[in-house]
Amino acid sequence: xxxxxxxxxxxxxxxxxxxxxxxxxxxxxxxxxxxxxxxxxxxxxxxxxxxxxxxxxxxxxxxxxxxxxxxxxxxxxxxxxxxxxxxxxxxxxxxxxxxxxxxxxxxxxxxxxxxxxxxxxxxxxxxxxxxxxxxxxxxxxxxxxxxxxxxxxxxxxxxxxxxxxxxxxxxxxxxxxxxxxxxxxxxxxxxxxxxxxxxxxxxxxxxxxxxxxxxxxxxxxxxxxxxxxx
Numbered sequence: 001x002x003x004x005x006x007x008x009x010x011x012x013x014x015x016x017x018x019x020x021x022x023x024x025x026x027x028x029x030x031x032x033x034x035x036x037x038x039x040x041x042x043x044x045x046x047x048x049x050x051x052x053x054x055x056x057x058x059x060x061x062x063x064x065x066x067x068x069x070x071x072x073x074x075x076x077x078x079x080x081x082x083x084x085x086x087x088x089x090x091x092x093x094x095x096x097x098x099x100x101x102x103x104x105x106x107x108x109x110x111x112x113x114x115x116x117x118x119x120x121x122x123x124x125x126x127x128x129x130x131x132x133x134x135x136x137x138x139x140x141x142x143x144x145x146x147x148x149x150x151x152x153x154x155x156x157x158x159x160x161x162x163x164x165x166x167x168x169x170x171x172x173x174x175x176x177x178x179x180x181x182x183x184x185x186x187x188x189x190x191x192x193x194x195x196x197x198x199x200x201x202x203x204x205x206x207x208x209x210x211x212x213x214x215x216x217x218x219x220x221x222x223x224x225x226x227x228x229x230x
Contacts, residue, residue, distance in 0.1 A: 115155060
């Protein structure tokens with residue numbers, strides 16, 4: 001458990017860097033933007049691998065009996081989460097987490113929600129909480145879900161401070177909750193190349209995972225759990 005807690009603490013600490021504008025800017029000035037993002041991405045991946053390895057090493061303590069409907073919940077929530085993360089990361093979005101956060105324009109995904117990456121991470125995590133009825137999965141994916149929930153407040157506050165008087169104009173036609181701006185008539189549902197490519201990438205990733213990739217990496221077959229006799 002100590003190894004898992006240490007891994008998760010490092011993961012959280014790494015993801016506090018973007019929320020600390022002064023430190024983030026100093027690192028970008030010191031390393032250069034491209035090097036900063038490359039090093040940060042590499043460290044994040046290493047930390048995430050460490051978290052999963054530490055979690056898998058924990059004892060298996062069942063909390064509830066598995067059922068086929070739980071796997072189907074994951075089939076809906078996890079791909080939806082992956083799509084939102086991909087579309088959010090690579091769309092222009094000055095309001096939230098994005099590779100192109102500095103641009104004033106907004107990608108089509110922002111009309112659905114101004115925090116697509118956070119919602120995607122949350123849906124992915126919750127989908128895995130439902131399907132895995134053991135303590136280590138609850139701690140792992142529940143921790144990710146809480147991390148995403150805390151990110152909404154932090155990212156929203158940071159965007160307010162960064163944009164200042166420009167917040168009202170930039171946030172027009174968006175909503176923190178998915179589809180609320182569209183339902184209110186403040187925005188229209190649309191698609192752009194980033195969303196289309198993200199949809200194809202999500203489909204490819206999902207197919208690979210269900211075709212054996214998930215079992216190869218984590219020793220669990222989601223399709224087998226979805227069967228009544230799984």
